[in-house]
Amino acid sequence: xSALVEGFRGFARYLGGVMGADAYQKYLEHHxxxxxxxxxxxxxxxxxxxxxxxxSNPQGRCC
Amino acid sequence: xxxxxxxxxxxxDDDLELTPDPSLPPTAVDxxxxxxxxRKWTPAKIAVWAAIALLGGVAWFMLAIxxxxxxxxxxxxxxxxxxYLIGYRFYSKVIERYITRPNDRRAxxxxxxxxxxxxxxTDRNVLFGHHFAAIAGAGPLVGPVIAAQMGYLPGTIWxxxxxxxxxxxxxxxxxxxxxxxxxxxxxxxxxxxxxxIGGTAALVATLLIMVIIVAILALVVVNALxxxxxxxxxxxxxxxxxxxxxxxxxxxxxxxxxxxxxxxxVLLMAAxxxxxxxxxTEWGAAVFHLDKVTIAWGLIVYGFIAAxxxxxxxxxxxDYLSTFMKIGVIVMLALAIIVVRPEITVPAFSEFASRxxxxxxxxxxxxxxxxxxxxxxxxxxxxxxxxxxTPKLIEKERQTRLIGYGGMLMESFVAIMALVAAISxxxxxxxxxxxxxxxxxxxxxxxxxxxxxxxxxxxxxxxxLLAETARNVGEESIVSRTGGAPTLAVGLAHIMQQFIxxxxxxxxxxxxxxxxxxxxxxxxxxxxxxVARFMLQDSIGNFVPKFKEHSxxxxxxxxxxxxxxxxxxxxxxxxxxxxxxxxTLFPLFGIANQLLAAIALSVCMAIAAKRGSFKYLxxxxxxxxxxxxxxxxxxxxxxxxxxxxxxxxxNNAAFSKALADGKTEFGTAKTVAAMEAVVRNTMIxxxxxxxxxxxxxxxxxxxxxATVKAFRNEAAGIRHDDHEDPAVPSRGYAPAGLIPTAxxxxxxxxxxxxxxxLRLEKSAHH
Numbered sequence: 001x002s003a004l005v006e007g008f009r010g011f012a013r014y015l016g017g018v019m020g021a022d023a024y025q026k027y028l029e030h031h032x033x034x035x036x037x038x039x040x041x042x043x044x045x046x047x048x049x050x051x052x053x054x055x056s057n058p059q060g061r062c063c
Numbered sequence: 064x065x066x067x068x069x070x071x072x073x074x075x076d077d078d079l080e081l082t083p084d085p086s087l088p089p090t091a092v093d094x095x096x097x098x099x100x101x102r103k104w105t106p107a108k109i110a111v112w113a114a115i116a117l118l119g120g121v122a123w124f125m126l127a128i129x130x131x132x133x134x135x136x137x138x139x140x141x142x143x144x145x146x147y148l149i150g151y152r153f154y155s156k157v158i159e160r161y162i163t164r165p166n167d168r169r170a171x172x173x174x175x176x177x178x179x180x181x182x183x184x185t186d187r188n189v190l191f192g193h194h195f196a197a198i199a200g201a202g203p204l205v206g207p208v209i210a211a212q213m214g215y216l217p218g219t220i221w222x223x224x225x226x227x228x229x230x231x232x233x234x235x236x237x238x239x240x241x242x243x244x245x246x247x248x249x250x251x252x253x254x255x256x257x258x259x260i261g262g263t264a265a266l267v268a269t270l271l272i273m274v275i276i277v278a279i280l281a282l283v284v285v286n287a288l289x290x291x292x293x294x295x296x297x298x299x300x301x302x303x304x305x306x307x308x309x310x311x312x313x314x315x316x317x318x319x320x321x322x323x324x325x326x327x328x329v330l331l332m333a334a335x336x337x338x339x340x341x342x343x344t345e346w347g348a349a350v351f352h353l354d355k356v357t358i359a360w361g362l363i364v365y366g367f368i369a370a371x372x373x374x375x376x377x378x379x380x381x382d383y384l385s386t387f388m389k390i391g392v393i394v395m396l397a398l399a400i401i402v403v404r405p406e407i408t409v410p411a412f413s414e415f416a417s418r419x420x421x422x423x424x425x426x427x428x429x430x431x432x433x434x435x436x437x438x439x440x441x442x443x444x445x446x447x448x449x450x451x452x453t454p455k456l457i458e459k460e461r462q463t464r465l466i467g468y469g470g471m472l473m474e475s476f477v478a479i480m481a482l483v484a485a486i487s488x489x490x491x492x493x494x495x496x497x498x499x500x501x502x503x504x505x506x507x508x509x510x511x512x513x514x515x516x517x518x519x520x521x522x523x524x525x526x527x528l529l530a531e532t533a534r535n536v537g538e539e540s541i542v543s544r545t546g547g548a549p550t551l552a553v554g555l556a557h558i559m560q561q562f563i564x565x566x567x568x569x570x571x572x573x574x575x576x577x578x579x580x581x582x583x584x585x586x587x588x589x590x591x592x593x594v595a596r597f598m599l600q601d602s603i604g605n606f607v608p609k610f611k612e613h614s615x616x617x618x619x620x621x622x623x624x625x626x627x628x629x630x631x632x633x634x635x636x637x638x639x640x641x642x643x644x645x646x647t648l649f650p651l652f653g654i655a656n657q658l659l660a661a662i663a664l665s666v667c668m669a670i671a672a673k674r675g676s677f678k679y680l681x682x683x684x685x686x687x688x689x690x691x692x693x694x695x696x697x698x699x700x701x702x703x704x705x706x707x708x709x710x711x712x713x714n715n716a717a718f719s720k721a722l723a724d725g726k727t728e729f730g731t732a733k734t735v736a737a738m739e740a741v742v743r744n745t746m747i748x749x750x751x752x753x754x755x756x757x758x759x760x761x762x763x764x765x766x767x768x769a770t771v772k773a774f775r776n777e778a779a780g781i782r783h784d785d786h787e788d789p790a791v792p793s794r795g796y797a798p799a800g801l802i803p804t805a806x807x808x809x810x811x812x813x814x815x816x817x818x819x820x821l822r823l824e825k826s827a828h829h
Contacts, residue, residue: 012321017189018196019386021320023180030179047317050180051375056613058374058593060447061382061586063202063280063438063656 023050081168081792086821088813090793091167092806100806101156112152119145126411127216133406134215136483140401143223143479147472150227155468158232161679162671163239165460170793172245172455182246185456187465187797194453194470196386198234198445199393200583202438202656203478205283205547208485208554209649210435211493212423215486216411217432219479225433225440226475229686233660234445235467236667236683241450242457243787249450249663250598253762255786256669261765265662268758269447270598272655274626275751276444277591278633279652280584281366282644285358285634286546287577292351293537295358297338297574298581299351301381302365304330308380323380324387331384335574339537359638362588363631370592370623378589385586388579396480396555403561405487414519422498422517423545424649425708430697434653439478441690443659445471447594461799469801484554485547491515491524492532492541496550499643500543501731507533510542537570545645552576588630595626636744641737642714642730650701651748654694658759661690665766672773673783680770691763698756702749711749718742795822 016022024046031040041049083090122141126134159165176182185193210218241247247255250269254262288294308327316322341347353361369377415421416428424435438444449467457463485493494517495503495510503510507526514524533541536556541549556572564571597613599622604611610618637644664687671683704710707717707730718741721729732738776783796814798807814822 014189014192015387015390016321017186018192018390019320019324019383020193021318023183024318026183027179030177030183034177034179044317047312048375051313051373051379053180054374054379058590058597059197059452060444060594061200061385061590062198062442062444062448063200063276063584063587 081166081790083168083792084794087794088796088817089168089810090796092804092810096806097804100804112149115145115148119149126219130411133408134411135404135406136400136487137404139219139479139483140397142219143476146223146227147476150231151469151472154227155231155235155464157679158235158468158682159461159464162236162674162676162682163463164674164676165239165463166790167459167461167796167799168793169460170791171242171457171460172788173457174793174795175788175791176245176455182455184458184795184797187458187462187799188801190453190456190458190462191466191470191801192390193456194448194466195473196389197448197452198442198470199389199474199477200438200587201280201283201548201580202442202444203474204481204551204580204583206436206438206653207478207482208547208550209423209497209645210432211409211482211486212413212421212497213416213428213432214410214413215407215482217416217428218436218482221433221436222440222475222478222482225436226471229660229689230439230441230445230475231468231471232682232686233441233443233664233667234449234471235464236671237446237663238449238454238457238467239460239463240667240670242454242460242463245788246452246455247450249446249666252450252670252786253662253666256666256673257762257765257769261665261762261769264758264761264765265666266598266602268662268755268762269659270595270602271751271754271758272443272659273591273595273598274629275633275651275655277588277595278630278637279648280591281359281362281588281630281634282637282648283546283548284581284584285355285362285638286544286645287548287552287581288353288358289355290352290540291538291577292348293338293342293570293574294577294581295351295353296341296347297334297578298585300334300337301331301384301578301582301585302377304334305377305381305384308384309376312380313375320383324383327380327384328387331388331578335571335578338574339570342537355638356635359631359634363627363634366588366592366631367623367627369589370596370627371620378586378593381582381586381589385582388582392579393477393480395559396477396484399555399558399562400480400483403558405483405558405561407483407486408521409486409490409493410520414517419706420708422494422502422646424646426650426697426700430693430700431650433693434650434657434697436478437653437656437660439475439481441657441660441686442474443656443661443663446659446663458795458797459793459799462797465800481551484558485550486554488550488554488557489524489528490519491522492528492553493550494519494522495524495529496541496544496553497547498543499545499646499731501641501643503543505540505542507540507542535566535569536573538573543643545643547645548577548580551580592623592626592630596622599626636747639740640744641732641741642744647711647744647748650697651751654697654701654752655755657690657694658698658755661687661694661759662762664690665763669766669769669773672770673785675773675777677774677777687763691759694759695756698752701752702756711745711752715742715745715749718745 024043027046028040118141122138125138126142173182173184207218250266253265288298304327308323311323419427491514494514503513507529510529511524511526536553552573555576556569559572560566560569600610600618609615637648640647664683668683668687671680700709701711705713707714718729718738722738727735729738732741773783796810
């Protein structure tokens with residue numbers, strides 16, 4: 001049973017990765033690992049910044 | 064690194080001393096160890112590959128040689144998967160060894176440009192899914208369905224062989240070369256490698272091709288939703304659902320992507336079920352019963368608004384929904400086909416394989432089959448995705464083979480499954496659905512009479528079957544529902560109802576399929592309009608600098624209006640075409656897409672030549688030559704063919720003459736206005752073909768010149784300009800393939816023992 005739960009969690013995590021749900025996590029990791037002294041953006045700020053940057057830097061989606 | 068096999072390599076990375084950090088374990092598996100591992104054939108390994116080869120061989124034999132009454136769908140799965148495995152294991156390694164020559168000691172842009180936002184090292188398996196979701200859409204679901212006119216075998220061979228030798232090669236090379244250039248776009252690479260003329264031609268061609276591709280994708284949606292209250296309601300509901308998701312993510316619970324996607328998915332299902340209920344009511348049928356022209360105008364207005372709204376409100380949330388659906392749908396389709404294993408009664412080669420007057424798309428098998436199936440075999444549009452986002456996320460250079468080559472194999476598999484779903488329905492039904500209304504007459508009686516008059520073996524369709532199928536899928540009529548999407552939806556509903564739900568569920572499955580195709584297409588339309596608008600702004604900006612400021616509203620709105628106007632005009636032309644829009648325009652879609660592939664491959668060839676890979680340049684030259692021959696032949700036939708059904712100008716002349724003779728109806732056009740429309744449309748389509756082919760020939764010629772120049776320089780010992788980013792030593796390690804090899808695991812273990820403060824921040828999970 002626990003293997004099943006673990007498997008499901010792994011799948012959910014994978015799906016989240018594909019959809020970019022872990023982007024903030026990765027940003028924080030990068031922020032701390034690269035030794036920035038200033039405060040990182042909050043989660044709200046990060047997602048705002050992310051979609052706003054997409055406004056001026058659109059990415060194609062294929063047919 | 065010493066000299067490379069297959070020619071002296073002279074690019075920076077080979078001569079450069081990538082001094083590794085002595086405090087870190089090696090950042091790449093030792094060359095000799097990897098080589099030994101690869102060349103070591105244990106009995107178990109030999110047995111596995113022999114079994115794959117044997118199974119694949121048997122499957123191909125069943126598909127191509129055995130001529131039974133029926134063929135089981137499972138053979139399509141085996142033939143494709145075994146061929147992909149062999150292509151991936153053997154051919155892509157040849158490309159890796161002689162053309163790309165990745166170097167894991169070199170940092171990728173995600174490492175040396177890491178910013179935690181755009182440049183982020185991403186786990187290879189996650190990135191595989193991400194890249195696949197970005198390249199696969201409605202294309203591989205539509206082309207193979209339309210191409211089924213010729214029988215199943217030509218399409219199957221082209222999809223499977225084409226992807227191994229052409230499509231996946233293009234995706235892999237563009238991804239790799241763009242990664243070496245910090246994620247530069249195809250347009251920028253063309254400019255650098257081919258010079259001003261080639262680069263400008265490539266840019267203009269790309270812009271025009273995007274317009275055509277967006278227009279024809281939109282046409283597929285319009286054809287699927289015309290006179291379908293259920294479809295219009297449920298697809299229309301995706302807009303408020305996406306808006307809600309956008310607001311939720313921005314203001315209520317930022318960053319909860321999975322949560323909002325699940326909510327969105329549930330709402331989407333509710334919209335499909337609700338659509339059935341609404342369409343049953345009198346008011347629902349009245350409000351949502353729209354003709355194609357109205358829907359086309361709606362889509363044009365929507366396209367403009369969606370492209371100027373902020374990304375967070377509509378595009379980003381719908382992208383999540385679309386990705387979520389994409390993965391679900393593909394898993395579902397694969398499971399259904401493997402579990403149900405439908406029997407296919409379509410012949411390997413149909414009567415139309417040897418003729419050029421097929422009702423679904425006109426023209427002979429060569430070259431038109433090869434342009435009708437673009438996505439899934441060779442899709443130039445992928446070059447725009449493979450250069451851009453994905454290269455900025457790659458963790459190690461060797462992973463490009465899995466992501467670029469492997470990702471495209473996956474799309475090809477989607478195309479095969481779409482083909483299987485479409486050919487699992489009755490062949491008479493297929494032709495009744497996919498032939499233009501001008502031929503079928505639009506009613507079940509006339510359609511049945513017309514299909515039976517075609518003299519196709521084993522086809523004897525009754526008006527009752529057409530009416531019953533329409534009733535089962537919850538539509539008023541399924542006659543002349545061209546564009547591929549409705550046929551795939553009927554096929555999918557046919558297979559899924561055997562799996563879950565029975566006939567009662569068919570209407571749900573049909574509208575589920577229409578919904579996801581529409582969702583993919585609307586996302587592509589939105590994103591395509593935005594990308595095209597930026598390209599246009601940058602181009603105009605060369606003359607009027609103000610346009611380069613992307614935040615300058617009037618400029619942005621004007622350029623958006625121009626792009627939407629351009630694809631909207633082509634869309635309206637297709638919707639109102641008396642000859643049937645898909646019939647005349649779909650070849651243009653395929654030609655445009657593959658001309659883009661020819662452009663991308665040209666750029667890759669020039670780069671490969673400059674890197675000194677002459678002996679193995681055929682790996683790039685072969686698909687380039689094939690794409691060039693196919694698309695240029697197809698374009699020439701579209702321009703010069705004297706057969707009116709094939710040649711745009713021949714058709715134009717025929718209708719002009721009829722008008723001049725004072726005729727009031729001609730062929731399938733029943734009024735003078737319709738005849739005038741044909742004259743206008745064929746003229747536009749003809750000139751578009753001329754412009755595309757000219758631009759592409761310019762690009763190909765400049766690429767050949769660049770290649771020859773590289774060859775001469777090589778002979779004279781002159782160094783080439785290298786547009787790669789400078790090599791930076793890597794400080795991390797990750798395995799290349801899906802399953803790490805023994806040597807890779809050993810190295811991973813060494814890295815795992817490293818104290819945390821010495822390690823690069825971990826790239827997401829695993």
